[in-house]
Amino acid sequence: MASKLSSSELVLNPDGSIYHCNIKPEELADTIILVGDQNRVSNVSKYFDAIETRSQKREIIVNTGILNQKRLTVISTGMGTDNIDIVLNELDALANIDLKKKEIKPIRKQLTFVRLGTSGAIQKDIPVDTIVASTYGLGFDGLMSFYANTESFYENPIAKEFIIQTKWNPKRALPYLAEGSEELLHLMTENSKVISGITATAIGFYGPQGRILRLNLDNESMNEQLTKFTYNNNRITNFEMETSAIYGLSHLMGHKALSLNTIVTNRYSGTFSKDPYSAIDSMIQFALEKLTKF
Template sequence: MTQKLANSELILNPEGKVYHCNLKPEELADTIILVGDPDRVPKVSNYFDTIEVASQKREIVSHTGTYKGKRLTVISTGMGTDNIDIVLNELDALANIDFENKEIKSTPTQLTFVRLGTSGSLQADIPVDSIVASAKGLGFDGLMSFYNHTESFYSDQMIEEFVNQTQWNSKRALPYLVDCSEDLLHHITKDSSIYQGITATAIGFYGPQGRILRLDLDDQAMNEKLANFHYQHHRITNFEMETSAIYGLSKLMGHKALSLNTIIANRASGTFSTDPYAAIDSMITFALDRLSKF
């Protein structure tokens, strides 16, 4: 017999909605666009043909509707892997847990997650306003260490090479590496000019991404080390704050995931997009068109 989940583990609102995302199971589409900024949700859903659900709780805003006949949900996660842990676990629960009986369903539903974010390029040849698809997520955040069956994320030969080449400080969390969904990557990027590479996921915006304001860094050459890292044909193209957690949790739960990022800053050249909103909008329309056919 399936064990019933305690009320303290699967928390529902009085209306029967999952606690943080504030949605009922029937209000979630199987294809989900993840954005960090709550204000980006209507920028995506403005292109929908219909909107059937609009919800907000704290920084989590969600709209479910259709685009060219494809049912989609777009939801904001806020910034950082800690927020990704909340949102992806709750979205999976909406699809794979019986809320009435609080039991895990015997037949799982596979969801498709596509992150539409912003990022900084570490490579001089990846200009601002371009799009990077993350073939792999390299996590510096430590989130996966709290979950079982993650050994393969840490045992990749590339991780050992990364630790050696960058002289990774042992006081930090051990990095982990997770692949995106190969078929989703191929479908989204085929016949396009999108860059591909490893996306490093930082645990913060300032020190963890090599920025110095009033606090010194323990390794001022960190960004240079990341940019210079190489293993076979792989390199680190960019970094942001969510991708590794999306990939790790999706892999553990049996979902498909891909992260697309508009490059709004190039850390190697010190440049910043003159019109990041137009560049982001271009990524949104591109992704919606590709997703409508997936």
């Protein structure tokens, strides 16, 4: 790795802000809430006591403010692991690269990422409106294959057993497993009704999550295979599109991360929340209360 980063690698805006996230280092808190939906940024920051800065570029909206003397940033990532790759790399750069000198700082800063998202349950006993905390992100997206030092994600016994049990099609990206922060998991699940389990991260919403509209699937029993999978008391609880990338990149960069999802649909029973916005708001308030004490 070069000691000085070129302008084509570390891309900045004319005002010195990071290219996509469009903020400067001083506008980023150490605790960061990640949301997919850009409208959810204001749904989170409306609970702040004060908002210091606001920024928007494309679908990425950033609000940084204070709640109960805790400084927080909430940022929208958009959907998918490709967007997570952009956002987390840029947030890490804000914390750990001198943007003016374009040099990596000698002392690393650790950030805390908490995803507040929505998801579909694949287990019968997880009703809609439940909050699920991800113990692991099981990635089907292939993102980690582009980074060095990711062998442990692919060699994890759970990932290897998943490939065996599901007879994974080799034409797809090799599944990998990245772990969330045990400290954050304990914070969110202690004395609460939050369920924990493995979150499967798909590379799309329809075919990759077993949905059939006009196109047939190459494996129509995929969701059934995911539901039945178990290994040493680990099971897959839900499907979404971001967690594995958040966990994988956070691990590589040395940050803490946890993914919380409101279950808005149960794929097993075919049910959908009657009031998803209220359920999501309850998750937001729950997470903010916990984070202000962290």
